[in-house]
Amino acid sequence: xxxxxxxxxxxxxxxxxxxxxxxxxxxxxxxxxxxxxxxxxxxxxxxxxxxxxxxxxxxxxxxxxxxxxxxxxxxxxxxxxxxxxxxxxxxxxxxxxxxxxxxxxxxxxxxxxxxxxxxxxxxxxxxxxxxxxxxxxxxxxxxxxxxxxxxxxxxxxxxxxxxxxxxxxxxxxxxxxxxxxxxxxxxxxxxxxxxxxxxxxxxxxxxxxxxxxxxxxxxxxxxxxxxxxxxxxxxxxxxxxxxxxxx
Amino acid sequence: xxxxxxxxxxxxxxxxxxxxxxxxxxxxxxxxxxxxxxxxxxxxxxxxxxxxxxxxxxxxxxxxxxxxxxxxxxxxxxxxxxxxxxxxxxxxxxxxxxxxxxxxxxxxxxxxxxxxxxxxxxxxxxxxxxxxxxxxxxxxxxxxxxxxxxxxxxxxxxxxxxxxxxxxxxxxxxxxxxxxxxxxxxxxxxxxxxxxxxxxxxxxxxxxxxxxxxxxxxxxxxxxxxxxxxxxxxxxxxxxxxxxxxxxxxxxxxxxxxxxxxxxxxxxxxxxxxxxxx
Numbered sequence: 001x002x003x004x005x006x007x008x009x010x011x012x013x014x015x016x017x018x019x020x021x022x023x024x025x026x027x028x029x030x031x032x033x034x035x036x037x038x039x040x041x042x043x044x045x046x047x048x049x050x051x052x053x054x055x056x057x058x059x060x061x062x063x064x065x066x067x068x069x070x071x072x073x074x075x076x077x078x079x080x081x082x083x084x085x086x087x088x089x090x091x092x093x094x095x096x097x098x099x100x101x102x103x104x105x106x107x108x109x110x111x112x113x114x115x116x117x118x119x120x121x122x123x124x125x126x127x128x129x130x131x132x133x134x135x136x137x138x139x140x141x142x143x144x145x146x147x148x149x150x151x152x153x154x155x156x157x158x159x160x161x162x163x164x165x166x167x168x169x170x171x172x173x174x175x176x177x178x179x180x181x182x183x184x185x186x187x188x189x190x191x192x193x194x195x196x197x198x199x200x201x202x203x204x205x206x207x208x209x210x211x212x213x214x215x216x217x218x219x220x221x222x223x224x225x226x227x228x229x230x231x232x233x234x235x236x237x238x239x240x241x242x243x244x245x246x247x
Numbered sequence: 248x249x250x251x252x253x254x255x256x257x258x259x260x261x262x263x264x265x266x267x268x269x270x271x272x273x274x275x276x277x278x279x280x281x282x283x284x285x286x287x288x289x290x291x292x293x294x295x296x297x298x299x300x301x302x303x304x305x306x307x308x309x310x311x312x313x314x315x316x317x318x319x320x321x322x323x324x325x326x327x328x329x330x331x332x333x334x335x336x337x338x339x340x341x342x343x344x345x346x347x348x349x350x351x352x353x354x355x356x357x358x359x360x361x362x363x364x365x366x367x368x369x370x371x372x373x374x375x376x377x378x379x380x381x382x383x384x385x386x387x388x389x390x391x392x393x394x395x396x397x398x399x400x401x402x403x404x405x406x407x408x409x410x411x412x413x414x415x416x417x418x419x420x421x422x423x424x425x426x427x428x429x430x431x432x433x434x435x436x437x438x439x440x441x442x443x444x445x446x447x448x449x450x451x452x453x454x455x456x457x458x459x460x461x462x463x464x465x466x467x468x469x470x471x472x473x474x475x476x477x478x479x480x481x482x483x484x485x486x487x488x489x490x491x492x493x494x495x496x497x498x499x500x501x502x503x504x505x506x507x508x509x510x511x512x513x514x515x516x517x518x519x520x521x522x523x524x525x
Contacts, residue, residue, distance in 0.1 A: 045338075045524075048341070049341075050342065050525040052522070070346055073342060073344045078338075085339075086266050086336065087269060097258070098339075100258045101259070
């Protein structure tokens with residue numbers, strides 16, 4: 001679905017992502033975790049052509065995300081980390097606007113699917129953070145894309161809002177849509193993802209199923225997802241195992 | 248699919264226009280400009296308490312002075328704040344199956360339409376007042392002034408968009424936009440006076456057309472004054488303007504420079520926008 005081939009992105013002297021080889025398979029849910037600035041968002045944005053590779057390339061169902069960006073983007077639904085909708089629009093108008101841009105029908109059932117049908121005619125400026133995220137997911141689902149890219153979909157949500165979004169992602173992956181997401185919540189990604197990629201210092205330090213990852217770090221899966229373990233501990237273990245990543 | 252791509256720019260422009268017309272900036276500038284335009288059209292209370300209405304030509308000259316301060320400022324701030332920084336809206340827009348050129352053109356056209364509504368709306372309100380109170384004489388020159396002032400506002404927008412794209416942080420972009428306005432609306436005239444003093448013994452000379460071409464605000468002001476026949480009020484400077492911008496090509500060069508001021512920042516902004524990471 002999405003294939004990164006030796007993808008490297010530098011911003012001036014700073015290397016955001018270095019020589020990434022990674023493939024998201026059909027119907028797969030893959031989660032990227034890593035400290036802030038480790039390259040997760042850069043990696044996700046590159047699939048949309050929002051960030052151009054310094055070298056290497058990113059393919060979406062065989063289309064180069066930079067050169068054939070429009071074609072590549074027609075196959076992806078995207079939820080950005082910072083979500084903003086045009087001012088003064090209702091949820092129904094937001095859906096219609098993005099549906100027009102994608103050349104698809106503004107399927108109101110999507111608002112129903114994300115639990116916003118009753119709020120369809122409310123101004124989105126009055127929406128809670130959770131409602132905005134759910135509307136963002138409805139927009140991302142327009143035209144039934146074959147892959148969803150979700151950048152920290154539950155960040156800044158309260159527990160009930162995060163739970164609702166997680167349930168939605170579960171339902172989406174059950175439909176066979178491939179999902180590539182980033183997160184800081186290990187318990188969340190272990191529950192959602194078929195595979196987890198751990199980014200450290202712009203490099204992919206580890207990649208595997210939650211069980212593989214736990215094993216490689218010498219942890220039980222239950223320990224891996226325990227909030228007490230903490231992501232920092234995971235990153236430290238990876239850094240110790242692969243010192244070249246943070247060199 | 249091909250037909251849809253052609254309409255993406257219009258879809259975005261329509262949305263941007265609607266959002267801008269709902270926004271506080273357009274409402275504030277539009278309300279201020281409309282109020283002042285009507286105030287200028289009504290010549291103020293006479294001794295008897297009766298409202299006196301100016302004719303089209305006098306109203307155009309007065310309104311142009313106001314518009315050439317307000318509209319470039321609106322254009323610069325509107326463009327810089329719309330394209331400076333990103334709250335996530337641009338990311339979501341550019342993640343759709345549209346090209347960057349379509350996104351940029353759509354947003355810029357929508358903002359241009361909103362600015363034109365403010366500019367032409369203010370002139371139209373004043374025009375109605377003058378038409379009802381003083382008749383249609385001089386309406387052609389008034390329309391010329393309205394068109395010229397709108398054009399300068401659009402030049403401001405074009406430069407504001409470029410500033411927003413290049414600077415990226417909204418606060419800084421608006422700061423640079425205001426600095427550009429101060430230079431064009433205030434400081435340039437002081438520099439022009441100095442240049443004319445040094446180059447022509449204080450008399451308007453060949454430098455005049457060059458200076459007018461370098462500043463779209465002054466260029467439109469001079470073209471409109473000559474077009475309205477108001478240059479006769481300006482003494483030797485007016486006579487020089489008439490001579491320089493009359494038959495013989497001066498007006499052509501100044502008008503051409505206005506097109507350049509509109510096109511060059513737009514093309515430069517598009518080139519940067521196309522390569523920019525989001």
